Amino acid sequence: MKNTIAERIYDFLKNFPPFDVLEKEQLFKIASNVKVTYIEKDNFVFKQEENPHEHFYVVKDGAIGLFRNIDNEQILVDICDEGDIFGLRPLIQNDLYLMSAKANEESVLYAVSVEILKEIIETNHKVKKFLIASFSSNIKTPYAKGTNGQLFANIEMLQTSNSSFTEIQSAEFSKNPVTTLKTSTIKEAAKIMSEKRVGSILIVENKNPIGIITDKDLRQKIATGLFSIDENVTAIMSSPVKTFKQKITVAEAQIAMIKNKITHLCITIDGTNKTELIGVLSEHDIVVLHGNNPSLLIKKVYRAKDVNSLKYIREKTSNLLQGYMEQNIPITFISKIISEINEAITIKAIELSLEEMDKQPPVRFGWLALGSQGRKEQLLMTDQDNALVFEDVPPEKYQPTKQYFLQLAKKVTEKLNDVGFEYCPADMMASNPKWCLSLSEWKNQFDAWIRTPTEDAMMMCTIFFDYDLVYGDKKLVNEMSDSIYESINSFEIFLNFMGRNALRNPPPIGFFRQFLVEDDGKHKDQFDIKSRALMPLVDAARLLTLSHSIKDKNNTVSRFKKLIKAEPKNQDLYLSCIDSFNILLQFRTQQGLTNNDSGRYVDLNKLSKSEKLSLKGCFKPIRDVQDLLNIRYNLAQMM
Amino acid sequence: MFSWFKYKNFPIFWKEYSKKFKQKQPNSIENTRFVIFDTETTGLDIISDRILSIGAIGIFNHNIDVADSIEIYLKQDQFKAETVEIHGILKEGKLTKLSEAKALEYFIVYIENAVLVAHHTGFDIEMINAALKRMGLPKLKNKTIDTGILYKKLEGKKDAHFNLDVLSKEFNIPKHDRHTAAGDAFITALLFLKIVSKLKKERNLHYSDLFRVSGKEGLM
Numbered sequence A: 001m002k003n004t005i006a007e008r009i010y011d012f013l014k015n016f017p018p019f020d021v022l023e024k025e026q027l028f029k030i031a032s033n034v035k036v037t038y039i040e041k042d043n044f045v046f047k048q049e050e051n052p053h054e055h056f057y058v059v060k061d062g063a064i065g066l067f068r069n070i071d072n073e074q075i076l077v078d079i080c081d082e083g084d085i086f087g088l089r090p091l092i093q094n095d096l097y098l099m100s101a102k103a104n105e106e107s108v109l110y111a112v113s114v115e116i117l118k119e120i121i122e123t124n125h126k127v128k129k130f131l132i133a134s135f136s137s138n139i140k141t142p143y144a145k146g147t148n149g150q151l152f153a154n155i156e157m158l159q160t161s162n163s164s165f166t167e168i169q170s171a172e173f174s175k176n177p178v179t180t181l182k183t184s185t186i187k188e189a190a191k192i193m194s195e196k197r198v199g200s201i202l203i204v205e206n207k208n209p210i211g212i213i214t215d216k217d218l219r220q221k222i223a224t225g226l227f228s229i230d231e232n233v234t235a236i237m238s239s240p241v242k243t244f245k246q247k248i249t250v251a252e253a254q255i256a257m258i259k260n261k262i263t264h265l266c267i268t269i270d271g272t273n274k275t276e277l278i279g280v281l282s283e284h285d286i287v288v289l290h291g292n293n294p295s296l297l298i299k300k301v302y303r304a305k306d307v308n309s310l311k312y313i314r315e316k317t318s319n320l321l322q323g324y325m326e327q328n329i330p331i332t333f334i335s336k337i338i339s340e341i342n343e344a345i346t347i348k349a350i351e352l353s354l355e356e357m358d359k360q361p362p363v364r365f366g367w368l369a370l371g372s373q374g375r376k377e378q379l380l381m382t383d384q385d386n387a388l389v390f391e392d393v394p395p396e397k398y399q400p401t402k403q404y405f406l407q408l409a410k411k412v413t414e415k416l417n418d419v420g421f422e423y424c425p426a427d428m429m430a431s432n433p434k435w436c437l438s439l440s441e442w443k444n445q446f447d448a449w450i451r452t453p454t455e456d457a458m459m460m461c462t463i464f465f466d467y468d469l470v471y472g473d474k475k476l477v478n479e480m481s482d483s484i485y486e487s488i489n490s491f492e493i494f495l496n497f498m499g500r501n502a503l504r505n506p507p508p509i510g511f512f513r514q515f516l517v518e519d520d521g522k523h524k525d526q527f528d529i530k531s532r533a534l535m536p537l538v539d540a541a542r543l544l545t546l547s548h549s550i551k552d553k554n555n556t557v558s559r560f561k562k563l564i565k566a567e568p569k570n571q572d573l574y575l576s577c578i579d580s581f582n583i584l585l586q587f588r589t590q591q592g593l594t595n596n597d598s599g600r601y602v603d604l605n606k607l608s609k610s611e612k613l614s615l616k617g618c619f620k621p622i623r624d625v626q627d628l629l630n631i632r633y634n635l636a637q638m639m
Numbered sequence B: 001m002f003s004w005f006k007y008k009n010f011p012i013f014w015k016e017y018s019k020k021f022k023q024k025q026p027n028s029i030e031n032t033r034f035v036i037f038d039t040e041t042t043g044l045d046i047i048s049d050r051i052l053s054i055g056a057i058g059i060f061n062h063n064i065d066v067a068d069s070i071e072i073y074l075k076q077d078q079f080k081a082e083t084v085e086i087h088g089i090l091k092e093g094k095l096t097k098l099s100e101a102k103a104l105e106y107f108i109v110y111i112e113n114a115v116l117v118a119h120h121t122g123f124d125i126e127m128i129n130a131a132l133k134r135m136g137l138p139k140l141k142n143k144t145i146d147t148g149i150l151y152k153k154l155e156g157k158k159d160a161h162f163n164l165d166v167l168s169k170e171f172n173i174p175k176h177d178r179h180t181a182a183g184d185a186f187i188t189a190l191l192f193l194k195i196v197s198k199l200k201k202e203r204n205l206h207y208s209d210l211f212r213v214s215g216k217e218g219l220m
Helices: A004-013 A024-032 A089-093 A114-123 A125-139 A150-160 A186-196 A215-222 A250-260 A283-289 A294-303 A307-327 A331-356 A395-419 A439-451 A455-464 A474-490 A493-502 A529-547 A556-566 A568-595 A609-632 B002-008 B012-020 B081-087 B100-111 B121-134 B147-152 B164-170 B181-202
Strands: A035-039 A044-046 A055-070 A073-081 A100-113 A179-181 A200-205 A208-214 A264-268 A277-282 A365-369 A386-390 A436-438 A468-472 A526-528 A601-603 B033-041 B051-060 B063-073 B115-118 B144-146
Touching (some): A004 A100, A004 B181, A100 A114, A186 A200, A186 A208, A186 A215, A294 A307, A386 A395, A439 A455, A468 A474, A526 A529, A529 A556, A529 A568, A556 A568, A568 A609, B051 B121, B121 B144
Parallel strands (some): B033 B115
Antiparallel strands (some): B051 B063
């Protein structure tokens, strides 16, 4: 039967997210079941702490203000106008309304049944993505006390309902693994492996895993005659083993394997090697589960013989990235994988360069990735930022040593450039004599930046503080880190200067919907997502971790996670920063892939309402964390 | 005696419909089902003109319920080319059409004992009653509200008399699908919600106020 009214409602809803991504039948079903309601100015749709209605609302005409009631004061949190949805989160999470909705002007609302939407969420992951983004923006206000972790609970709920998210599924591991006791001989162990037709055997003591022997061990250590088959299994086993809890996800398993260069993970009752072994997860299990395996790419990197194969692998990685983005895989997982591949490529480039050198390095050294690569947040092919530190040498040996490392660095940067990581336009590279320094020189350099915090020095700090050792001597770099913290501790006002620097980009949104765009230059009227949205979060995380002397955490997300532990009272804020950061990074990556550029500048006119909404949501935490810095470092006085 | 005999011969749907009025009727705006409806006809003569389509939508507890709506088209031998340009319904269109008897049965089953609301109810109700008479059935039993009269209850509107177009404009209601029965019913439904809401704001509105014809006291 013809349904003119439902058609008219359909025509309206189809212009707005998440309805714009629904199938025609899905949306028509929603439209045919809408309830239309009219609210006079200053009347409430619902009030804070009320039980949720059966419907959520879409503004058809008018404007609805969302208010938080704090100490009997109504604080306006957001205004919803035509096409905006509100009042959905409590329905999905079975929670009370966290805000009141009041008509700012007379309004007509479409009330949509949450039951129908739930059915659709099950089958339409674009809707799910939109909802996740809008939830993270809706509940993450500093006022959202008592909602700890709800967003994540919610994401899990939404995501586990979709089997395409293989990376966050629990990995299927082999139960009843083949084991032997540590008193067995190698021969006995090999016999068991042959009988059971397995490629690995676990060595257990009181049922706890203490080591593993794989086919590779037999090949490399027995067949070559290094060990006798009558020796004890403990002679050749790899020990200790990496242990995990049952609930390990495919993503975690892949990362653990890549990181530790191992092919088997042990699953124990509590995830440590002090409890009973209950299963083994092998790389093969994961390959089976997930055809397109990034660890295969990493392996190819290890085997690469020249720059061309590295270049090929990096191109493959771009395809992988594109695929991951399309599959809507969580950005934290994507950035870990891509960073690992980038790091492996850099290591290979260094190894290849070392082979080309006439002689071995005269002293210990460390190759540092800086900036976004150092933070492991580099997804797109951006330019390289790196530096080199070498061990102190007597003055007479300084020049030849420095020359050696400059030559090495030149080869490495050339190779990276060939692979596709272009030269840094500001020459922040290890091949620049300024950034190829001995340990003492670096200590002095950092000390100088910290003690004379000029604007330039601050700039340098933001780049150089996020270093990550890619290749070389860890001790050398630790010494450097210790020295930096000493300098900061002896000159505490430095943190205030860093704070001022972190606020150099104001919250990127003006009153309600106004985006702040670039006023002039080539990117006039475009939105600089890097400096206006990502960097404020990166800067804040860096400063706050520095203030807690948290070491070894360069990644922005990991930094915020550490900060949650250090400052539990700010958990909500930091969680929302993590969400925002992930959404922004994903956004930038998507932009970069679409426009084939760095994704830095966003043309606002080309964004859909859903994209604007999700961007807008990310700015609240930025403003909040900047407020926190402002108060903590008395920045108002310094500005 | 005759009327009892006649009652016996009424079709089941009519008996069911009549039964609905024997129960206690709702007595507040919140627990009453209102059905806002509109008809498109071949013309304005109650006797000679015919209904071409009926659109109706329910309102319960101040919510217009799209799921509670009907849109029916009628097969009629009567056809006036000159009114096609108003309602756009062709004699042999693509729409699925019901016979007048089937359409009226459908309508009666749908409305139950709801309060019928229309803009200038008189004409639409008379057209339905005329069709019912042709089927040998009595008149509609439902209470009715005329949004044109309801509007006059608002302060300062006592002597105003406006058509749907003017009121849509005054109440900011987009005029989609004007002159289709369903479209006009939907516009009228929004109009009804808005007028009731304004009346409630102006005074302590009682359920019975909706049905009282305003202005009468002033005339007497």
